Amino acid sequence: MQISDTQMAALLAAARTARQRAYAPYSRFAVGAALLDEQGRIHAGCNIENAAFPQGQCAEATAIGHLVLAGGTRIVAAVVVGVAAEPVTPCGGCRQRLREFAADDMPVWVADLDVVRARFTLGQLLPASFGPAHLGA
Numbered sequence: 001m002q003i004s005d006t007q008m009a010a011l012l013a014a015a016r017t018a019r020q021r022a023y024a025p026y027s028r029f030a031v032g033a034a035l036l037d038e039q040g041r042i043h044a045g046c047n048i049e050n051a052a053f054p055q056g057q058c059a060e061a062t063a064i065g066h067l068v069l070a071g072g073t074r075i076v077a078a079v080v081v082g083v084a085a086e087p088v089t090p091c092g093g094c095r096q097r098l099r100e101f102a103a104d105d106m107p108v109w110v111a112d113l114d115v116v117r118a119r120f121t122l123g124q125l126l127p128a129s130f131g132p133a134h135l136g137a
C-alpha cells in the first residue's frame with residue numbers, strides 16, 4: 001500500500017503529539033508511535049512506565065491497543081518518534097507485536113522532532129519471523 005505525503009505528515013504529527021504524553025518518570029525517555037490501519041485511520045500511543053519497572057509499556061504497544069480497540073485489524077505503516085543520538089527503532093518485543101498485524105513489507109519510519117531519520121520494512125527489523133500462520137491462524 002502506498003502511503004501519501006499527507007498520511008505520512010499526519011502519522012508524524014500524531015506520533016510527536018503522543019510522545020508529549022509519555023509517562024516516563026524513570027527513564028525520562030519519551031517515545032511516541034503512530035500506526036496507520038487498513039481503513040486509513042491513525043492510532044497513536046506513548047510509553048507508560050511503572051514503578052515496578054518490567055510492567056512498563058512501550059509506545060508501540062499503547063498504539064496497537066488503540067488500533068485494536070477501534071476495530072482495526074491491520075497495520076499498514078508505523079512511525080516511531082524518539083530523541084537520541086541513534087535513531088529510535090522499535091525494541092525487539094515491539095517488532096514482534098507489530099508483526100502480529102503487519103506484513104513483512106510494512107514500512108517503519110523512525111523520526112525525531114525534526115526529521116525522519118531512517119526507514120525500514122518490518123521484515124528488515126524482524127527477519128524470518130514467527131507469526132499467526134505458524135499457528136494456522
Ligand code: THU
Pocket residue numbers: 024027029030031046047048049056057058059060080089090091094
Ligand atoms: N520505548 C518505547 O516506548 N518504544 C521502543 O521501541 C523503545 C523503548 C520506551 C520504553 C521505556 O519506557 C523507554 O523507552 C526507555 O527504554
